[in-house]
Amino acid sequence: MTQASGFNVPGTYLFDGDMAMKGYALNKMCFSFNDAANRQAFAADEAGYCRRYGLNAEQCRVVHERDVLGLLAAGGNVYYLAKFAGILGLDVQDLGALQTGMSKEAFKQMLLEAGK
Amino acid sequence: MAKIVGGITTSHVPAIGRAIAQNLQQDPYWKPFFDGFAPVQKWLDEVKPDVAIVIYNDHGLNFFLDKMPTFAVGAAAQYCNADEGWGIPTLPPFAGDAELSWRLINSLVADEFDITTCQEMLVDHAFSLPMKLLWPEHETPPVRTIPVCINTVQYPLPSAARCYKLGEAIARAVASWPEELKVVVIGSGGLSHQLDGERAGFINKAFDLQFMDSLSTAPKWATQYSNEELVEQTGTQGVELLMWLTTRGALPGEVVERHRNYHIPISNTAAGLMLFECR
Structure with missing residues (x-):
């Protein structure tokens, strides 16, 4: 990934x-998901x-x-991708688990441990 | 003349809005977070500020990558909340004060902060949740608001030192207003957290606590760091502590810490809260 x-x-x-140039189209699509009608349109025909x-x-x-x-590597920005994650019913612990390769329970436990 | 009476810094995450909508304030997971606000609510009830200048970062509700201002100031009679993509119930519009906004804008630009002005500005959870946390009994907060948005989406972000100076410029602007107004500055963001990348879930309690201490004892301490260094120490979204630094920079004269709370985690985030009073 570019740094x-x-x-x-x-x-x-x-x-x-x-990254902002690379991911422009992807982020623009995710930005559109602020609108419930667009979320439904995506769900109805993802590829289209x-x-x-x-x-x-x-x-x-x-x-x-x-x-x-x-x-992320394709230029997605986390603030816009969060709206895509919402469509999928994923919360930020789900996303954390998917990115770290941990189970969601283990990821949540890691967050709790950070407070000790 | 107008006076900045104090500053409040708090964390924000969308899940707080969901917890409020579901009345989970006394749920064991949320209680240590929500209970922290009681002394600040009491202070606000006593001081009764007229105006709140709210320093926050937009999360892709009002601003997209087509036009990404580094600093943006609201100049509207009201600010609406809207669906950020998750269908969480939205809050009623927040009162603005366009005349005061323009006064702030004029002062900031004269002071070499070439901000973007917004006569329409949707405010997201980073703005709306502090209103609900600080004035939970009010349908809408009993203050007129001026949103000040700082870009944390797309690099380059303004440096910590620059944000602190923006706060100082806000203080100079308010000091020039002739009316008898009590102004509170609210900073919404941080503390350490990281949502994206293989390091997701990163939290740095030691740095957060040192940062909170510094705001009382050596407020410019964090301005020594570049944003890259702040990301290393606090996570990709921990850099939102820029809102806290801007707020602290806006507090003139002798400043006393009146309250703090720190709790890990809410959602993926280390949640901090501080109240400063200007003597």
């Missing part, structure tokens, strides 16, 4: 100009909705596969 110059924190990505927003083949694939890290 702002000099930034190197494992598993952590900054959404810079390169992706095409309408001009997603490239890789972006269509990671949307179809619900590949969270793939969505």
Whole structure:
């Protein structure tokens, strides 16, 4: 994944100009999900909705596969992707579990441990 | 003349809105978070500010990547909340004060902060939840509001030092208003959390506590860090502590910490709350 110059924190990505250009169509589609009617339109025809927003083949694939890290790598921004996650009924602990490879229970336990 | 009477800094996550909608304030998971607000609510009842300047970051409700202002100031008679994509019940519109907004805007630009002005501005959970947490008994908060939005979506973000200076410029602006107005500054964001990437779930209690201490004892301490360093220390969304720094920068003169709360976790986030009073 592209990184702002000099930034190197494992598993952590900054959404810079390169990513903003790369992910524009994907993020624009996710931004549209603020509107309930658009969420329904997406659910009714996912592939057609992706095409309408001009997603490239890789972006269509990671949307179809619900590949969270793939969505980030394809230029997705977490603030907009959160709206896509909402359609899927995933909360931020689900997303955390999917990205870290942990079970949701283990991920939630890790958060609790951080408070001790 | 107008006076900044204090500052309040708090965390925000969408799940708070869901917890409020479902009346979960006394649920064991949420209680340590919600109970922290009681002393701040009491202070607000006593002080009764007229105006709240609310420093927050938009999460893709009002702003998209087509136009992404670094700093944006509301200039409307009211601000509406809206569906952010999850269908959580929205809150009624918040009262603005366009005349005061323009006064703030004029001062900031004269002070070399070339902000974006917004006569229409949807405010998301980062703005609306503090209103509900601070004035839970009110359908709408008993203050006129001025939203100040700081970009944390797309890099480059304004630096910590720059945000602190924005706060100082807000303080200068308010000090120039001739009316007898009590102004509270509210900062909404942080503390440490990371939603995205393989490091999702990252929380840094030691840094958060040091940061909270610094706001009392050495308020510019965190301005030594670049945003990249802040992300390393606090997570990709922990950088929202820029809202706290802006708020602290806006508090003039002698500042006393009146209350704090810190609790891990709410959702994926370390939740902090501080109340500062200006003497």
